[in-house]
Amino acid sequence: MAFLSSLVADLLAERLxxxxxxxxxRAVHERLQALTPASLFAGQSIKDMDAAHACLAAVWLLHDFxxxxxxxxxxxxxxxxxxxxxxxxxxxxxxxxxKYWFRRVGNHPVLxxxxxxxxxxxxxxxxxxxxxxxxxxxxxxxxxxxxTAKRVQKLxxxxxxxxxxxxxxx
Numbered sequence: 001m002a003f004l005s006s007l008v009a010d011l012l013a014e015r016l017x018x019x020x021x022x023x024x025x026r027a028v029h030e031r032l033q034a035l036t037p038a039s040l041f042a043g044q045s046i047k048d049m050d051a052a053h054a055c056l057a058a059v060w061l062l063h064d065f066x067x068x069x070x071x072x073x074x075x076x077x078x079x080x081x082x083x084x085x086x087x088x089x090x091x092x093x094x095x096x097x098x099k100y101w102f103r104r105v106g107n108h109p110v111l112x113x114x115x116x117x118x119x120x121x122x123x124x125x126x127x128x129x130x131x132x133x134x135x136x137x138x139x140x141x142x143x144x145x146x147x148t149a150k151r152v153q154k155l156x157x158x159x160x161x162x163x164x165x166x167x168x169x170x
Contacts, residue, residue, distance in 0.1 A: 015062060016150045017157070019139040021091055022064035032060060032068070037168075044169050051168035054080045058161045061088055079105045080164050086128065087156070093139065095132050102128040110159045114152075117159070121151045131156075 037052035040059070046052045057072035066088050073085040086101035105111075105128065118125035125131060131152065138145040 016154055019135045019149055020093055021066055024065045025063040028063055046168050048168045050076050050078050051164045054084055054164040057084045079108050083160055090132050090135055095136050098132050099129045110163050113159050114156055118152050122148045123152045
C-alpha cells in the first residue's frame with residue numbers, strides 16, 4: 001500500500017488475522033492510539049471523514065483490537081462502516097450480529113471484487129453471509145479450509161481498506 005505514509009505502512013504489513021478474536025498486538029498499541037486521520041493519510045486532503053474513520057477502524061481490527069475497532073465502526077453510518085462492524089462481529093464470533101450488519105452493507109462494489117478475486121485463493125465467494133457461515137465452520141480447525149478463509153479475510157480487508165482510503169480522499 002504505497003499510498004500510505006511510512007509512519008503507518010509498517011502497521012499495515014502483511015498479516016493473516018485469525019478468524020476469531022485473536023490476541024491484541026500490544027506491541028503496536030501506543031502507535032495505534034496516536035493514529036489520527038491526518039497521520040493515517042499522510043497530509044493528503046481528507047474529503048470524507050466517515051471513510052477516514054473507517055480506515056482507522058480497519059487498522060485496529062487488523063491488529064486484533066476488536067473493542068477499539070467496534071467503538072469506531074458502530075458510529076459510522078455508511079455501508080463501509082457497517083462492513084467493518086460486520087467483520088468485527090464475525091471475528092468476535094457473533095455470526096448472527098455479523099450477518100445483520102452485512103445486510104446493512106447492501107450491494108457494494110467490493111463484493112464484486114471479492115467474487116472475482118477470491119477464487120484465485122480457493123474460495124468461491126458468493127456473498128458475505130455465506131462467508132460468515134464458512135468462517136464459523138472452519139474456525140480453529142487447523143485445516144487448509146481455515147487457512148483459505150484467513151486469506152479471503154485478508155483479501156476482503158485489503159479491498160475494503162483501499163476502497164475506504166480512496167473514498168476518503170476523492
